Amino acid sequence: MMELNMYIDGKWITSISGEKREVKNPANGKVIALAAEGTAEDTIYAISIARKTFESGVWSTLPFKARANYLNKIANLLEENAEEIAMLETLNNGKMLLAAKTDVQNAIDCFRYYASLITQPEGEMYNAGDLVQTIVIREPIGVCSLIVPWNFPLLMASWQIAPALAAGNTIILKPSEITPVTAVKLFEIIEKAGVPAGVANLVLGTGNIVGSEMVDSDWVDKVAFIGGTETGKKIMRHAAENAKKISLELGGKSPNIVFADNDLEIAVDNALFNIFFNSGQVCTAASRLLIEESIHDKFVDRLIERAKKIVIGQGNKDTSEMGPLVSEAHMQKVLRYIEIGKQEGATLACGGNRIIDNGFENGFFVEPTIFTDTRPDMRIVQEEIFGPVLVIQKFKDEEEAITLANDTVYGLAGAVFCKDIEKAMRVVRKIQAGITWVNCYHVATVQAPWGGYKQSGIGRGLGIFALDEFSERKQINVSYKAHPVGWFSN
Ligand SMILES: NC(=O)c1ccc[n+]([C@@H]2O[C@H](COP(=O)([O-])OP(=O)(O)OC[C@H]3O[C@@H](n4cnc5c(N)ncnc54)[C@H](O)[C@@H]3O)[C@@H](O)[C@H]2O)c1
Numbered sequence: 048m049m050e051l052n053m054y055i056d057g058k059w060i061t062s063i064s065g066e067k068r069e070v071k072n073p074a075n076g077k078v079i080a081l082a083a084e085g086t087a088e089d090t091i092y093a094i095s096i097a098r099k100t101f102e103s104g105v106w107s108t109l110p111f112k113a114r115a116n117y118l119n120k121i122a123n124l125l126e127e128n129a130e131e132i133a134m135l136e137t138l139n140n141g142k143m144l145l146a147a148k149t150d151v152q153n154a155i156d157c158f159r160y161y162a163s164l165i166t167q168p169e170g171e172m173y174n175a176g177d178l179v180q181t182i183v184i185r186e187p188i189g190v191c192s193l194i195v196p197w198n199f200p201l202l203m204a205s206w207q208i209a210p211a212l213a214a215g216n217t218i219i220l221k222p223s224e225i226t227p228v229t230a231v232k233l234f235e236i237i238e239k240a241g242v243p244a245g246v247a248n249l250v251l252g253t254g255n256i257v258g259s260e261m262v263d264s265d266w267v268d269k270v271a272f273i274g275g276t277e278t279g280k281k282i283m284r285h286a287a288e289n290a291k292k293i294s295l296e297l298g299g300k301s302p303n304i305v306f307a308d309n310d311l312e313i314a315v316d317n318a319l320f321n322i323f324f325n326s327g328q329v330c331t332a333a334s335r336l337l338i339e340e341s342i343h344d345k346f347v348d349r350l351i352e353r354a355k356k357i358v359i360g361q362g363n364k365d366t367s368e369m370g371p372l373v374s375e376a377h378m379q380k381v382l383r384y385i386e387i388g389k390q391e392g393a394t395l396a397c398g399g400n401r402i403i404d405n406g407f408e409n410g411f412f413v414e415p416t417i418f419t420d421t422r423p424d425m426r427i428v429q430e431e432i433f434g435p436v437l438v439i440q441k442f443k444d445e446e447e448a449i450t451l452a453n454d455t456v457y458g459l460a461g462a463v464f465c466k467d468i469e470k471a472m473r474v475v476r477k478i479q480a481g482i483t484w485v486n487c488y489h490v491a492t493v494q495a496p497w498g499g500y501k502q503s504g505i506g507r508g509l510g511i512f513a514l515d516e517f518s519e520r521k522q523i524n525v526s527y528k529a530h531p532v533g534w535f536s537n
């Protein structure tokens with residue numbers, strides 16, 4: 048049984064209360080770890096250390112090259128331990144081992160990218176007058192609270208930690224209480240890389256206790272949050288109390304628009320991957336499939352035929368293609384949505400059940416589920432379910448496809464599958480979303496901005512954009528010599 052502790056001021060500590068939380072393997076419900084259950088006092092302590100460390104300048108004034116060296120060391124250590132970390136991610140989250148390995152590689156790339164980014168030439172300078180210059184520089188914001196979800200635990204933590212540290216901030220990370228295992232591994236690596244004590248702190252526990260303290264504290268300058276839209280709104284309301292800076296990467300209900308000119312087999316294959324990858328627990332999951340009327344019936348028949356053949360199983364089995372949901376509570380939420388869909392009058396075309404036979408009885412597995420005959424006003428069409436549940440919508444023409452695609456409060460992602468590239472580009476430009484794809488899906492590049500329109504977020508992650516989100520910009524106006532102004536005569 049793993050014992051998971053918090054990392055504050057360079058030391059591994061348990062919670063002041065001594066309480067522990069059971070961490071489970073969602074594939075069989077077995078307890079795999081006991082995690083320290085952080086309290087408000089633990090959180091205040093971690094924040095005070097991050098504050099003191101920031102003000103000491105031990106990290107914020109470090110030459111960029113030295114910070115880059117630490118980030119590269121973290122990347123190298125992740126690489127050395129990649130197999131073990133991927134296995135732990137699968138054990139704790141339930142995802143396919145291949146997907147977990149990809150997450151670890153993406154986390155490595157992220158640390159290397161920010162190490163490299165801060166060593167690039169940077170800066171702005173303007174000639175504001177004769178021998179007067181305006182110089183624009185980047186400075187760290189201060190103490191940053193980083194709060195991340197359970198669907199890509201290591202990767203989401205890395206997407207926040209790498210740019211936050213690169214920009215010179217000190218941090219407190221809170222992983223989801225459901226998936227703290229790889230965050231602890233990452234902090235063991237941060238310790239091993241020699242990052243000075245107090246720069247990077249890890250607190251474990253719930254959003255209501257630890258998370259809310261990380262948002263409310265006056266010692267925190269910035270909250271970077273990845274998670275659900277409702278939690279994001281709550282954080283925004285609290286952060287407004289002291290006008291704290293925030294960035295929010297939130298939920299989605301992303302449309303995948305399929306036109307009639309597609310190769311049917313290829314488009315069906317993509318549609319399955321776009322929703323059922325990671326059991327639908329992807330912020331950008333294409334949970335709405337919009338099919339052109341003329342191919343609708345044929346497309347749906349083939350989709351259902353293939354969805355029924357998806358091999359469900361434990362993430363560490365080579366034959367498995369789709370794993371469990373992350374927790375019993377989340378599985379119950381997904382099953383409730385399936386009931387809502389039935390009550391709303393949609394046709395349950397396949398799936399819809401928890402899987403409890405053949406050794407799955409203690410795991411949190413739900414069948415790949417597809418609803419047809421939906422209406423745009425149904426809750427299953429409008430709300431993020433975050434599970435293996437696909438709703439199908441039918442459209443007549445390009446205009447209707449765009450109207451349906453944009454008809455939710457979300458704006459995270461969207462895709463168009465269409466051989467006519469002119470039409471595909473015309474339509475994708477009209478999708479109100481920050482991350483879009485044409486004839487592909489789930490492609491994510493560390494250099495490109497990540498974030499949502501509408502209620503899918505505020506700000507952008509990744510690329511230079513995340514470095515900006517974790518930086519203040521200061522202009523310094525310099526006159527080479529002081530002159531009398533002469534505005535006032537006496
Ligand atoms: N846009 C993106 O890049 C992105 C990426 C991954 C996941 N997500 C979204 O995350 C959601 C799934 O993750 P989840 O269920 O863990 O989300 P969640 O909002 O329930 O929790 C996310 C994190 O916030 C914490 N939290 C909860 N209440 C809090 C509060 N009041 N104050 C501070 N922190 C609080 C949780 O403990 C957790 O660490 C989905 O909506 C998904 O779309 C978005």
Ligand SMILES: C[N+](C)(C)CC=O
Nearest residue numbers: 198199328329330331
């Ligand atoms: C960004 N991604 C797809 C890895 C995780 C979103 O849930």
